[in-house]
Amino acid sequence: MREQGIGASVRRKEDQRFLLGKGRYTGDINVAGQTHAYFLRSPHAHAVIEGIDASAAAAAPGVVAVLTGDDLAADGIGPLICGVTVTSDDGEPHRAPPHPALAQGKVNYVGDHVAIVIAETLTQAQDAAELVDVKYRPLPAVSSTGEAAGEGQQQIHDVAPNNVCFNWPFGDKAANDEAFASAHRISSIELTNNRMVTNPMEPRAALGEYNSGTEEITLHMTTQNPHVHRLVLAAFNQLAPEHKLRVVGPDVGGGFGAKIFVYAEELVVGWACRKVNRPVKWTGDRSEAFMADAHGRDHVSRAEMALDENGRFLAMRVQTTANLGAYLSTFSTMVPSYLYAFLLAGQYATPLIYSEVKAVFTNTAPVDASRGAGRPEATYLLERLVDVCAADMDLDPAEIRRRNFIPKDAFPYQTPVVQCYDSGDYEAALDQAMELADYAGFAARAEEAKSRGKLRGIGFSSYVEACGIAPSAAVGQLGGGVGLWESAQVRFNPTGNVQVFTGTHSHGQGHETTFAQLVCDQLGVPFENIEVIHGDTARTQFGMGTYGSRSLAVGGVAIAKACDKLIAKGRKIAAHAMEAAEGDIEFADGNYTVAGTDKSMNIAEVAFTAYVPHNYPEGVEPGFDENAFFDPMNFSFPAGTHICEVEVDPDTGEVEIADYTAVDDFGKLVNPMIVEGQVHGGIVHGIGQALLEGCRYDSEGQLVTASFMDYAMPRADNAPDFRIGYAPTDPPHNPLGVKGCGEAGAIGAPPAVINAIANAIGARHVEMPATPETVWRACQSAA
């Protein structure tokens, strides 16, 4: 291993600029002649717009323009699209209501976009927005996930009767029913998966610039996937032809999914800058992030497991209602369907799984992917159900898992729900986690806690997830509108340093370090001589971006393939220069050597030769610059066991995470420090969902948790130190042997925490977020 190659915990390159305050975020970018935009938003959850009089606003000091949905429609811009089709049980595609980027006659949630006010200063834009006279006729609102499709509910969209987007059954119902009919025992659970506001640290922002000389629009914005934004904005929203649109995601302060999507604001800013022929800048504030970023989760479910007399799982059935909000966000339909139901097997060899997912519209912000996207929902439901099964069968929670695990010699393992797991050793992770967590010593710790008046509980979560999305063909078969390969270009400069262009995007993940390590290892180039470039459609080749823990597992492989091409080309150049046969040239550690001799040439010299080809092999192109694309044959399947220990104060219901162990299978680790950081962050995200975070709308559709005063994000003192272990297996479909690690913590943690609380207080179930009052009440009823 090179000192800074694969497997080394190299400090992050990007941290120098972040720690020195030299990061360059969209909000930091200001250009000459820039105007400022303010979005006028609906205060109503559901209302007809009977008229908009913007004349006073347009005449206000400093105002450049006030634009509404009529202007947008007149220019043929939009509407926003949903890129994944789910076929409903009537054989029709999911119901897709129109989603104008500025309201056209109706608003459907609090925060829905009504107009953009553009002025010389932000204050002038805000002042003018108060002068826009919008005549609303309020309608009753639908805000409850469970009741949205019920009798007598207000209809939100004409195209979606009963507010249903789709009903999507999956699996063999008849076989499933039969297994249930003959089961030894049926265990069941009903639960909600609480709605979350994703809340990346940097709110969304956009700066649009139009050059009338070249007719190009440049859009700096908070994006996880600049090329996907450019593609959708060009092909579906008619903003500009693809070659006349440049999308730049400079430094981006976290995404967690919320910056994947094509939102109204960024599209409208891009359109408006051409319309007013001035740069237009919008910087969202935290209130706007709460109101108008896509939210996550929000399921109501019932699940049942049929068991035999030994506690083996015979069949599982699931009914889920998923709230998609007022409109369909870019990938919203995929989350509670393909990313959810296809993960319901978990780590278990359950032979039959049947699920019914009903996706509904409500007068709330759109719901889409948020760290884990579908997989946390599936894992929480399954791992809670497994604990209920253990209680019903009087089995230890570790033992019931062990009895039902897919054995390690069964891989590749075809689940009954589409996914074919490529590698795994679930028992190894469980064993290691139990060892690290000192499961054997738990009873003594619980006893000691009791002497302090605390209830100590322990909870398991054995998760598997599908990430490293995608294989393109699988995505296409499922109704996805895009390919999900990744691209890379690796370019030697004549002086021997290397620029790596990746189609992924780093918004906190540390790609500039991890990918440099990869190249350092492959090409033998010093780490400090490698620069990773991403996030600008004018600088990098087309790429699909970063989400679904795909950057290393897909994008990293593309980089490795480009390196392989360089190595192969260099072999010809080196062979010619050293007057040897190509077949006699060996490449190792950055040097081409003639086998059996001390004749050697460094790859930097080869690169120079390629750019100054005075003595050069015939038929070889000059230059030392290769690109590659990688489309995997399968998802990657990280898995592991998390064990959480909590202490509950029965007098107040307060929960303290007393200990937390995570043993994960991420395959090979490139930078263990960065991976551990991702694990910590993911677990804290999951602890946040389990204990603190819950987005709430009232019955009128008003957002109750609209700021950090009411929406509880996890803070440092909510998390313990973590015990981290790895139980890697080698994924056969991944040439680098890597799996994704960015979402695993958020997937594994919520059930571990809730299982621990339920264990502590002797309750069958406790809903998330397990707030002090929720837990206190559960203690009261358990007592």
Place this chain on the structure above:
Amino acid sequence: MYSFSYHRPASVAEASDLIANAADGKLVAGGQTLLPTMKHRLASPSDVIDLGAIAELGGIVVNGNIVTIGAMTSHAEVAASGEVQEAIPALAALAGNIGDPAVRNRGTIGGSIANNDPAADYPAAIIALGATVRTNRREIAGEDFFTGMFETALEEDEIIVAVDFPRPEAAAYMKFENPASRYAMVGVFVARTGGGARAAVTGATDCAHRAYRMEEALAKDFSPTALADFEAPVDRMNADIHASAEYRAHLVRVMAQRAVAACA
């Protein structure tokens, strides 16, 4: 934020003139409530009169059994004050657990009590310790100062100068924090003083208040068990998404018992 005129007077007298002559003036101390409110365009004062340059409003002085804290003293200064830590450790601890470091370095005792947020910490201490609020016009007994939600006994344009805290025999404050804001969902301050047991509750109702029934129970027996049957009135409790009235009432007893235990 709407535009406003900014003033930075050097004396209380000058501040008093400025506020009296402003069309719709606001005094700003640490600005921890006013500034966010203005940024959200929920307040639009014509004039903002910054008390930050008035030397006579600062400082902590111990004189015999009285600890005097100037109105513009920040929470961080109170928390770090050796004098306060020695005389009334519970008060220093309370100040050290308000908000976060940024809030504690900007927020002031005068600003906090003038605002009288129903979930603020200082009001409980001022009532339970029998403190006196001194203004540029008069002295107001702590328990008479807090009159309702965001309402105080302050008259128009009256300026808080300092708060005088008598040293208790023992005191403790127990706060159950709102998980999101970390304001007091319920806070109970109890004190054993020469004049008997005193207790005050914040966060639970529309305004911090003295807990007479609790004091009666503690007068007989200053111990946690004396409060075992104490029931806070559910119908007076606040209720929101974080805590129901019933739960808050329960927490009042638990926090009170823990505060009493901490006095031992």
